[in-house]
Amino acid sequence: MKNNKKALLILLIVCMFVFIMLSRNHRKEPEIEQPEKQQQPTFKTNIIVYNTRNEVIEEVDLDEYIVGVVAAEMPASFSIEALKAQAIAARTYALGRAIGIYGSTAGRHYGAHVCTDSTHCQAWIPKDMYQSWYPNSNVEENWAKIEEAVYSTSGLILTYNDEIVNPLYHANSGGITEDIQEVWSSVSDVPYLKSVYSEGEADYSSFKKSVKLAGEKIREILMESYPEIVFLGPVSEDFEVVQYTDSLRAKEIRIGSIVIPGTKFRELFSLSSTIMEISFPNEDEMEITTYGFGHGVGMSQCGANELAQKGRDYEYILQYYYTGVEIEPINEDVIVELNK
Numbered sequence: 001m002k003n004n005k006k007a008l009l010i011l012l013i014v015c016m017f018v019f020i021m022l023s024r025n026h027r028k029e030p031e032i033e034q035p036e037k038q039q040q041p042t043f044k045t046n047i048i049v050y051n052t053r054n055e056v057i058e059e060v061d062l063d064e065y066i067v068g069v070v071a072a073e074m075p076a077s078f079s080i081e082a083l084k085a086q087a088i089a090a091r092t093y094a095l096g097r098a099i100g101i102y103g104s105t106a107g108r109h110y111g112a113h114v115c116t117d118s119t120h121c122q123a124w125i126p127k128d129m130y131q132s133w134y135p136n137s138n139v140e141e142n143w144a145k146i147e148e149a150v151y152s153t154s155g156l157i158l159t160y161n162d163e164i165v166n167p168l169y170h171a172n173s174g175g176i177t178e179d180i181q182e183v184w185s186s187v188s189d190v191p192y193l194k195s196v197y198s199e200g201e202a203d204y205s206s207f208k209k210s211v212k213l214a215g216e217k218i219r220e221i222l223m224e225s226y227p228e229i230v231f232l233g234p235v236s237e238d239f240e241v242v243q244y245t246d247s248l249r250a251k252e253i254r255i256g257s258i259v260i261p262g263t264k265f266r267e268l269f270s271l272s273s274t275i276m277e278i279s280f281p282n283e284d285e286m287e288i289t290t291y292g293f294g295h296g297v298g299m300s301q302c303g304a305n306e307l308a309q310k311g312r313d314y315e316y317i318l319q320y321y322y323t324g325v326e327i328e329p330i331n332e333d334v335i336v337e338l339n340k
């Protein structure tokens with residue numbers, strides 16, 4: 001009896017031991033909580049940038065460069081989807097420029113792919129200059145927002161028929177964008193750079209601007225470019241818009257004895273746009289009110305922000321302003337070309 005009890009006790013201990021071992025072996029490993037993944041760049045390639053401010057050529061990561069372009073080209077206060085659209089347009093342009101499809105850069109880049117001159121390539125600022133450009137902004141917050149726009153669209157560009165496009169953009173269209181041939185007559189028809197309506201842009205400070213020009217000043221500036229010009233009377237008699245484009249931009253302007261393109265007139269008098277209303281406060285003074293800011297071709301940045309605020313995403317925005325384009329990862333051939 002005593003032995004039986006002892007045997008039973010041993011059996012019980014053995015059973016408990018086996019049970020403990022089994023349960024240990026079957027116990028699940030504790031789950032290690034993974035920290036939430038930060039949005040990381042998914043695409044890496046370098047681009048050679050000629051910084052026109054300090055005349056230094058540097059090789060930098062493409063997206064790092066694009067962050068500086070977006071920071072310089074679009075206010076960080078714009079909606080994130082507009083910033084993403086801007087990032088993709090800027091990346092597309094940088095690569096198109098780098099592989100030479102927008103014409104020669106001889107004498108401008110000293111061998112670099114792109115430069116930081118906004119009148120030639122795209123504007124660009126480093127983070128340490130951001131505060132001086134936008135004194136009332138929160139640099140860290142804005143820079144982080146721009147980085148999110150760039151890195152969340154990393155590697156994406158715009159193509160048409162599998163070719164990199166020329167994604168022209170401007171600040172404010174004045175309500176309607178322009179066909180490319182109306183601005184650059186030497187350019188043949190570009191199917192993705194067609195005039196489209198662009199709503200909600202009147203709410204931006206870049207929408208409307210008025211300037212007054214004295215007849216004397218107008219004549220002086222014109223005579224520098226057109227020495228053959230003959231003035232027939234005061235500016236109120238000497239000036240008329242003789243032709244408009246379909247988007248109601250001044251296409252041809254007669255001044256005195258000559259007719260010049262509206263785009264040339266805009267350039268000569270540093271006007272914001274060629275959508276203009278003219279009045280004459282007196283017979284030899286002209287007041288020009290322009291609507292929009294920029295050449296008007298391609299994506300309107302203010303219009304992009306309006307679409308984003310209405311809930312449209314970057315794909316919609318880009319395909320709205322660039323008719324028929326695709327948003328695709330950078331092609332291997334482009335990367336090979338870039339690394340030549």
Ligand SMILES: [Zn+2]
Binds near residue numbers: 105109114116117121
């Ligand atoms: Zn350039």
